[in-house]
Amino acid sequence: MLCKETGARLRVIPMDESGNLVLDQFEKLLGPQTRLVAVAHVSNALGTINPIHEIVSLAHRRNVPVLVDGAQSVAHMPIDVQAMDCDFFVFSGHKMYGPTGIGVLYGKESLLHAMPPYQGGGDMIRSVTFEETLCGDLPFKFEAGTPHVAGVIGLGAAVDYLGSIGLERVFLHEQDLLSYGTRILSRAEGVRLIGTAKRKAGIISFVMEGIHPHDVGTILDQEGIAVRAGHQCAQPVMDFFKIPATVRVSFGVYNTPQDMEALFHGLKHVKEVFR
Amino acid sequence: MADAKELYGDIILDHYRKPHNYRSLDGANREAEAVNDLCGDRLRVFLLVEKGLIRDICFSGSGCAISMASASMMTDRLKGKTEAEAGWILDLFTRLLSGNSAAAPDSTAMGDLTLFAGLREYPVRAKCALLPWTALRSALSPGHVAIVT
Numbered sequence: 515m516l517c518k519e520t521g522a523r524l525r526v527i528p529m530d531e532s533g534n535l536v537l538d539q540f541e542k543l544l545g546p547q548t549r550l551v552a553v554a555h556v557s558n559a560l561g562t563i564n565p566i567h568e569i570v571s572l573a574h575r576r577n578v579p580v581l582v583d584g585a586q587s588v589a590h591m592p593i594d595v596q597a598m599d600c601d602f603f604v605f606s607g608h609k610m611y612g613p614t615g616i617g618v619l620y621g622k623e624s625l626l627h628a629m630p631p632y633q634g635g636g637d638m639i640r641s642v643t644f645e646e647t648l649c650g651d652l653p654f655k656f657e658a659g660t661p662h663v664a665g666v667i668g669l670g671a672a673v674d675y676l677g678s679i680g681l682e683r684v685f686l687h688e689q690d691l692l693s694y695g696t697r698i699l700s701r702a703e704g705v706r707l708i709g710t711a712k713r714k715a716g717i718i719s720f721v722m723e724g725i726h727p728h729d730v731g732t733i734l735d736q737e738g739i740a741v742r743a744g745h746q747c748a749q750p751v752m753d754f755f756k757i758p759a760t761v762r763v764s765f766g767v768y769n770t771p772q773d774m775e776a777l778f779h780g781l782k783h784v785k786e787v788f789r
Numbered sequence: 790m791a792d793a794k795e796l797y798g799d800i801i802l803d804h805y806r807k808p809h810n811y812r813s814l815d816g817a818n819r820e821a822e823a824v825n826d827l828c829g830d831r832l833r834v835f836l837l838v839e840k841g842l843i844r845d846i847c848f849s850g851s852g853c854a855i856s857m858a859s860a861s862m863m864t865d866r867l868k869g870k871t872e873a874e875a876g877w878i879l880d881l882f883t884r885l886l887s888g889n890s891a892a893a894p895d896s897t898a899m900g901d902l903t904l905f906a907g908l909r910e911y912p913v914r915a916k917c918a919l920l921p922w923t924a925l926r927s928a929l930s931p932g933h934v935a936i937v938t
Contacts, residue, residue, distance in 0.1 A: 726853030728828055732914055733793040744827045752829065758851070759828040787797045788854075 522549065529754070533560040533709040537568055544576050551580045555587035559748035559760070560709025561692075561717030563587070570599050579625065585609045585617075589676060589766065590715050591685040595620055607665065611766075612672030616665035619656075626652050635659035676767075684767045688716035691765050695774040702781045708760050716765040719746070722781070725788050727759040733787055734761075737780040739773075796907050797854065805854040810847040810864035817845075821927035823920050825856070827913065832860055834924040841872050848924075853917050855908070860921035862901055872929060878902075879922055879929075886915040 517524050525548075527540045535553075544551075551573045556563050566582055573580045579601035584593060589610035595603045602625070606617035621629075631638060631649055635658030640648040649655040676684065695718050699705050704723040722730055731743030742762045745752045752759060763777060814820075814835035822833040830852035837845040846867050848860045863882075867875045881899055885906055896903050908915045 726828075726830075728853040728914065728917060729797070729855065732855075732911060733797070735911075736793045745829050749829065758830060783793070787793050788802065 523547075526750075527553070529562075533557065533562045533711045535562075535564055535569075537565065537572070540569065541572050544573060544578060548573075548576065548578045551578055552583065553580065554583045554585075555593075556584075556590070556715040556717070557709070557748075557751075558586045558717070559746040559751045559762070560711065560719055561714040561764075562709060562711040563591075563713040563715055565713075566598050566600065574599070586717075587715060589684070590681075590688055592681040601625055607669040607672060610669075610672050610676060613665045613668035616662050616669050618669075623652065626656070629656075631655045631658065633658050637661075679767060687767060688765055688769075691769055691771065691774060692716050692718070694771055695763065695765070695777070698774050698778045699781075702778055703785055705781065708755055708757065716769075718763045719760040720763075721757055721760055722784065725784060727761045729788070730761045730781075730784050733784045734777070734780045737776070737783060739777055739780045796904075798904065800901055801858040801904055802854065804858035804861040808848075808857050808861035810861065810868070811849065812847050813849045814845060814847050819928040821924045822850070823924035823927065825852070825916055825920050827916065828853070830856055830917070830920060832856060832921045832924055834860070834921055834928050836925075836928055838872060843867055843870050843872065843875060848921055852920060855905075855914055855917040856920040859902075859905065859918040863921050863925065866900060866902060867925075875925070876929060879925060882922055883919065885909075886918055 516522055525543045527543065528536045530536055551569065553564055553566070553569055555566060566580075570580045581602035581604065582598065582600040584603050584605040586609065587593065588605040593603070601622050603620040604617065608614045634647075638650050638655050638658040640650050642648075692714060696707070699707060699718060699720060704725075705720050706723070708719040708721060709717070721727060727743040731741055734741050742764070743759060745759045746762055765773070813833070814837060817835035817837055819836040819838055820833065822831060824831045830850070832848055832850035832852055834848045835846065836843055846864045848864060850860075851857075852860070866878060870878070878898055881895055882902055882905075885899070885903065886908055905918045908918055
């Protein structure tokens with residue numbers, strides 16, 4: 515969309531068979547014309563935790579700012595935007611047990627000062643005359659109009675909730691589930707895991723031989739197991755692995771090892787139905 | 790739908806494993822494709838219509854068990870029917886899956902297609918069953934946009 519608007523060219527960091535970004539290639543893609551690097555902290559389709567520190571330092575060496583999409587990471591691991599040294603970090607409320615229709619854009623102060631407002635409206639101005647409009651300070655100049663008050667309060671509650679558990683604990687819990695679930699699913703008949711990077715968040719994507727992901731999803735659903743079946747809004751990733759879609763299991767702080775076992779039995783049932 | 794086995798019964802699975810009329814048709818005079826945006830499944834339907842009669846109907850592409858079986862059963866059901874009859878069955882099938890019709894499905898007209906009735910409770914999967922029928926609708930009425938969303 516941005517390319518259409520500005521005539522920019524989009525270059526894509528390639529990945530390898532396991533779902534890791536190829537950083538050597540990334541470095542070569544950075545040129546004098548590169549204006550922004552945008553990268554997902556965690557791949558929603560594969561679970562790969564991308565090496566943000568390396569990406570940021572390679573980009574900064576060429577003075578290119580980096581935007582990190584934290585929608586899939588923010589509820590699952592501790593995040594320190596200053597340690598990361600990213601220039602922007604974005605995430606959405608509903609991915610962290612908060613309300614829909616609200617999210618956060620973090621940006622380095624100097625960059626936010628340098629950026630013009632993207633829309634006008636109430637509460638964003640310092641003074642207005644017919645000759646000139648002066649914008650308000652940060653963050654008001656980016657918050658034109660009536661704020662999403664209920665959403666803000668809800669998001670705050672979600673942040674407090676996750677904070678009260680502790681994201682370090684959440685991360686360790688999900689890593690345990692990930693290694694247990696991966697071990698169990700590798701033993702399941704006819705299951706091929708998609709995305710086997712070394713550093714992964716709590717996501718297991720897979721396909722079953724001869725059975726379409728949607729059929730797997732429906733049968734699991736009837737067993738009380740909620741998975742996502744489809745192309746995960748990541749069609750280029752599906753094309754890369756030459757599959758139409760995957761079944762994706764993603765876990766949160768509320769999941770247990772028993773859930774993984776239920777999944778294993780659910781997949782056995784899928785096999786039975788299609789026998 | 791109490792159990793997966795009700796939906797994934799022998800008849801539907803047989804059609805999935807060995808779909809009937811699964812081929813393309815060079816001499817087709819009506820042809821259209823439909824895509825399920827949720828998974829990228831894509832089915833193309835070919836018809837040979839002569840004097841309002843469907844002489845031949847077949848399909849190609851790939852999909853899940855539900856969409857493949859639905860396509861296979863659709864071609865069985867519509868071969869030899871008139872275009873008007875095909876349109877009527879298309880409407881019956883669409884209503885069967887939409888959940889708006891309280892009446893019992895017309896099994897004389899629909900035959901095994903009534904097996905898909907359980908999908909009413911699964912709107913997402915109803916789209917899978919409707920995929921070949923969406924292609925059929927486009928094929929029968931030119932100008933219709935062949936996309937399921």
